[in-house]
Amino acid sequence: MPRIGLFIPCYIDQFYPDVGLATLEVLERYGCEVEFPEAQTCCGQPMANTGCVDAAVPLAERMIEIFAPYEYVVAPSGSCVAMVREHYSDMLPLSNALQEFQAKTFELCEFLTDVLKIEHVEGQFPYKVGLHQSCHGLRELRLARSSETVGEEFNKARQLLEQMKGITFADLNRKDECCGFGGTFAVQEEAVSCMMGLDRLADHYESGTEVLTAGDMSCLMHLDGLNRRQPKPVAVMHIAQILAGRQPEGSVRVNATEGGIA
Amino acid sequence: MAGHATLAKDFVANDERAHWHDKALWFVRHKRDNISHSLPEWETLRETASQVKLHTITHLAKYLEEFEANAKKLGVHVHWASNAAEHNEIVLRILQQHNVKRVVKSKSMLTEECHLNPHLEAAGMEVVDTDLGERIVQLQKEAPSHIVLPAIHIKKEEVGEVFHQFLDTEKGASDPGYLTEAARQHLRENFLAADAGITGVNFGIAATGGFVVCTNEGNADLGTALPNLHIACMGIEKLIPAPEHLSLFTRLLARSATGQPITTYTSHFHGPKPGGEMHIVLVDNGRSNILGSDEFRSSLSCIRCGACMNTCPVYRRSGGHSYQSTVPGPIGSILGPASDPAKHSSLPFACSLCGSCTDVCPVKIDLHHQLLTWRREIYVRGLLPLSKTFPMKVMSKVFQHPGLYAFGGGIARKALRVMPRWMIYNPLNSWGRKRELPEAPKESFRDLYKKRKRP
Numbered sequence: 001m002p003r004i005g006l007f008i009p010c011y012i013d014q015f016y017p018d019v020g021l022a023t024l025e026v027l028e029r030y031g032c033e034v035e036f037p038e039a040q041t042c043c044g045q046p047m048a049n050t051g052c053v054d055a056a057v058p059l060a061e062r063m064i065e066i067f068a069p070y071e072y073v074v075a076p077s078g079s080c081v082a083m084v085r086e087h088y089s090d091m092l093p094l095s096n097a098l099q100e101f102q103a104k105t106f107e108l109c110e111f112l113t114d115v116l117k118i119e120h121v122e123g124q125f126p127y128k129v130g131l132h133q134s135c136h137g138l139r140e141l142r143l144a145r146s147s148e149t150v151g152e153e154f155n156k157a158r159q160l161l162e163q164m165k166g167i168t169f170a171d172l173n174r175k176d177e178c179c180g181f182g183g184t185f186a187v188q189e190e191a192v193s194c195m196m197g198l199d200r201l202a203d204h205y206e207s208g209t210e211v212l213t214a215g216d217m218s219c220l221m222h223l224d225g226l227n228r229r230q231p232k233p234v235a236v237m238h239i240a241q242i243l244a245g246r247q248p249e250g251s252v253r254v255n256a257t258e259g260g261i262a
Numbered sequence: 263m264a265g266h267a268t269l270a271k272d273f274v275a276n277d278e279r280a281h282w283h284d285k286a287l288w289f290v291r292h293k294r295d296n297i298s299h300s301l302p303e304w305e306t307l308r309e310t311a312s313q314v315k316l317h318t319i320t321h322l323a324k325y326l327e328e329f330e331a332n333a334k335k336l337g338v339h340v341h342w343a344s345n346a347a348e349h350n351e352i353v354l355r356i357l358q359q360h361n362v363k364r365v366v367k368s369k370s371m372l373t374e375e376c377h378l379n380p381h382l383e384a385a386g387m388e389v390v391d392t393d394l395g396e397r398i399v400q401l402q403k404e405a406p407s408h409i410v411l412p413a414i415h416i417k418k419e420e421v422g423e424v425f426h427q428f429l430d431t432e433k434g435a436s437d438p439g440y441l442t443e444a445a446r447q448h449l450r451e452n453f454l455a456a457d458a459g460i461t462g463v464n465f466g467i468a469a470t471g472g473f474v475v476c477t478n479e480g481n482a483d484l485g486t487a488l489p490n491l492h493i494a495c496m497g498i499e500k501l502i503p504a505p506e507h508l509s510l511f512t513r514l515l516a517r518s519a520t521g522q523p524i525t526t527y528t529s530h531f532h533g534p535k536p537g538g539e540m541h542i543v544l545v546d547n548g549r550s551n552i553l554g555s556d557e558f559r560s561s562l563s564c565i566r567c568g569a570c571m572n573t574c575p576v577y578r579r580s581g582g583h584s585y586q587s588t589v590p591g592p593i594g595s596i597l598g599p600a601s602d603p604a605k606h607s608s609l610p611f612a613c614s615l616c617g618s619c620t621d622v623c624p625v626k627i628d629l630h631h632q633l634l635t636w637r638r639e640i641y642v643r644g645l646l647p648l649s650k651t652f653p654m655k656v657m658s659k660v661f662q663h664p665g666l667y668a669f670g671g672g673i674a675r676k677a678l679r680v681m682p683r684w685m686i687y688n689p690l691n692s693w694g695r696k697r698e699l700p701e702a703p704k705e706s707f708r709d710l711y712k713k714r715k716r717p
């Protein structure tokens with residue numbers, strides 16, 4: 001039974017607790033022993049991506065220490081895992097502790113497909129799903145073949161979702177264009193960021209997406225923020241929630257313009 | 263100077279135009295996808311081209327000397343310019359020695375970078391850009407907004423207006439065939455009247471001293487076939503070792519740039535034509551500084567295909583002029599700060615770090631990682647405003663204390679729940695201008711996790 005340190009990104013902890021619970025449930029369902037070390041806060045990505053490395057370094061060092069006791073570290077976020085695996089080496093000196101931490105840290109979907117080698121996912125999800133390919137998962141962690149590169153197609157998130165009964169997928173016009181979140185970019189370049197997000201949403205609306213999902217809640221926070229101001233918003237769920245068997249009913253928003261409260 | 267975000271906001275404000283621009287460039291990206299996906303060896307080509315370029319730039323001194331020696335053997339005059347001013351002076355001097363009054367110039371981003379045209383015009387010469395797109399922006403008195411498609415930001419109706427004004431075409435004409443024909447006639451007169459032709463260089467071949475210029479309009483050939491004087495302006499990074507490496511790059515260049523198998527004209531120059539004179543001006547202008555930096559060296563591998571612009575979701579929606587840099591888009595956001603970090607400090611932040619540029623680049627430059635590295639450089643050099651660095655420092659302190667973080671998070675969520683909407687969505691909240699904030703739950707994940715363990 002693999003012993004897992006659950007890595008829950010700070011904004012999921014604070015704003016999307018159910019995504020954390022769903023991740024926990026999915027991992028336990030496949031026989032993992034999961035623990036959430038409560039000393040964790042944030043991996044340092046916002047600081048590092050703004051260039052403020054000195055503010056990010058102490059957070060990265062904490063992460064390595066906090067997760068040292070675990071065999072694996074799993075997070076429901078491609079972006080935070082990419083930070084650890086691809087960018088910690090840019091700001092920390094090379095050490096065994098760092099390399100071990102990087103080697104054992106996985107995004108949820110790739111952990112299920114590559115480490116646990118899950119082939120059957122229980123449950124049904126009779127909806128047309130619009131799968132948003134979050135960029136860091138796609139082009140840093142290579143969780144799927146990006147549309148720019150040439151070679152055999154694969155898609156780890158889809159591979160899991162496809163197992164669910166009744167599920168269909170929206171055929172998008174631009175299958176992996178960025179949603180425009182980009183961390184502080186979302187605020188600093190607000191105009192372009194929102195245009196990017198609205199364009200992605202339009203693609204999903206036109207393609208008949210009923211439930212918009214992704215491996216990163218940050219992209220979904222941005223997309224749903226825009227979505228909830230539209231006349232006919234679609235349901236938005238993190239992929240962990242779908243895999244855990246949640247259904248969209250509760251989150252389908254009826255009156256989007258008023259205060260955004262479901 | 264207004265940063266990228268300000269100019270981008272203006273561009274986005276014209277929603278119809280911003281979408282038109284986005285779609286025009288996405289179409290080019292799509293053509294590039296189709297043709298590259300038809301080559302199973304695509305990734306091998308990219309990897310090999312990347313290796314050849316890295317090899318060349320890490321042995322640049324040797325290849326430059328070899329190139330110079332071989333070019334001289336072909337009867338070419340070779341000049342060295344350490345910066346833009348020297349380049350402009352050298353070109354002007356050569357032209358003056360030949361009593362040149364009228365120059366035709368095919369596309370060269372290097373001469374744009376050095377601002378050659380105004381320099382020559384100030385000396386009383388007439389310079390005509392013969393690439394159709396470049397001619398359009400020249401008549402409009404604008405800078406190119408894209409390195410391969412200089413007039414991509416201009417609609418055909420607007421081209422009709424410009425041509426009506428300068429080339430006497432019919433008012434209101436917007437038919438591309440008609441306008442192109444008018445431009446062709448107009449340019450032909452200029453080709454015939456020119457005393458000298460200036461071209462850029464796509465690839466200089468060290469082993470032969472020859473060079474290659476790629477165009478779709480044949481304007482480099484016409485501009486150099488008629489006048490007796492040919493000046494080729496070339497960045498020192500444009501070298502490849504030997505002729506056998508060339509096909510690698512010509513295959514990648516046109517496919518990446520426009521989705522064509524090869525450019526319509528791939529013109530090889532090996533010394534002056536009989537009775538003519540040929541000069542090559544080799545320009546550094548900051549390139550050897552980049553060569554000296556481990557992080558940014560590979561940006562010198564760039565073959566200026568423009569693919570990173572076509573794919574960049576920010577470029578497509580903000581237009582080339584919002585970068586205020588000769589080369590816009592992802593590669594421009596690396597080269598711009600390299601030449602003047604303070605002036606171009608906003609460019610590395612004009613990026614959502616999606617990484618599409620890196621995946622599309624035919625020579626595999628890790629563009630989005632270099633943009634991230636530039637952000638750090640800008641911070642380290644003290645060019646980030648306090649309004650950006652201060653919150654990061656505070657957040658870092660909070661995150662180092664889990665108790666404080668959990669407490670602060672709880673208060674923030676509570677505030678979001680109880681504060682009236684007009685207070686949350688205030689004019690300073692730029693997140694909330696078009697977006698809802700997430701609904702703030704009563705309990706965080708860590709609260710729920712604790713309860714779950716001890717029911």
Ligand code: SF4
Pocket residue numbers: 518563564565566567568569570571593619622623624625626627629
């Ligand atoms: S950086 Fe790469 S994609 Fe961009 S213009 Fe240069 S070669 Fe083309």
